[in-house]
Amino acid sequence: MTCVGSEADPLGMISDGAVLTEAGHVVWVGPSADAAAACRALDVLPGERVDLGGRLLTPGLVDCHTHAVFAGDRSAEFALRARGATYLEIAAAGGGIAATLGPTRAATESTLERLTVDRMQAARATGTTTMEVKSGYDLTVAGELKLLRVVGRAGARAGMSVVPTLLCHVVPPERKADRDAYVGELADVLVPTVATDRLATSVDVYCDEGAFTRDESERIWRAAVDAGLAVRGHVGQFSDQGAAELCAAFGALSVDHVEQVSDDAIAALAAAGTVAVMLPGACVQLRLPPPPVEKLRAAGVPLAVASDLNPGSSCSSSLPLQMWLATTHFGMTVEEAWLGVTRVAARALGLVDRGVLAPGARADLVVWNAEQPAAIPYQYGATLIDRVVTH
Ligand SMILES: [Zn+2]
Incomplete structure (x- = not known):
């Protein structure tokens, strides 16, 4: 499967195909009968030849939305939710994002790095070779910078290509009384520092009930654009704050969640070429209504699928499992789910390679x-990985 497809064959399947690689990059893809001639034409020295015995070969999976750097355990919340408590009820009782802040702030950098490496290795075991990782569980300027540095080091140790993202997640409890000043600190200090120190390539803001308002989000996103960073948004998970339109106006790489989004916003996203990232694991676990996939598809909004790996609403790094949820619960086709964890996911990260x-x-x-x-979403929960190859 090349994922370079046509309308008739979106995945670009090549039966009995071959891939030539050199110095960590693909140099040729085609029918295996043509591989020897391709080697000669490209002047590629014959090296190791691996016969895959007819197995499916795909690009490494790209997880374009994770919160993989955190400490602490919130499985008790899962049990509460299973008994019927809602996300907002759990947050109001001191659970939710606030419950991860304490353990993450208290953890040493080496502990956070070890935990993140473990999560990345688990993701790699299910086929992920590129992982976006957001900060967002410290919420102080110094702490967020620390988390972004941890992501880079963990990726190098885990053999994972990482894309760190600064996430302005929520206003921390100790700053609720002066939230204007806090938002100013994010926009005027944290975002420019992240850009100067090259710790992330994009800035994500959680714009929703209980998180940042539309005006606050706009201020942070504007700072991101001014600093030369890309814009992404947690948008419309619980309520439509008009943030998807705003993201489209900023030329955002992606809007993520979008369970609640207006028709006008969908048109604006399509015009801007912004990717909508589907997060079915979190959506199903929180028992939220699914996003309007049919409308997004009809408008031509590219659809990615990601794990949303996080300690609260989706504690799984398995993209094959998300593909199953995307096809069974979101009404996506198998081809859409595959493109959503490969080519479109890379686009959501601004990557074309x-x-x-x-x-x-x-x-x-x-x-x-x-x-x-x-077979991959069909046999959900099965481990169908034969091998993962990176260089
Ligand atoms: Zn998220």
């Missing part, structure tokens, strides 16, 4: 113990 098997792309490869792409 992965998520596809094509000349010039990184040679991040996954070999599956399956022959057809549908």
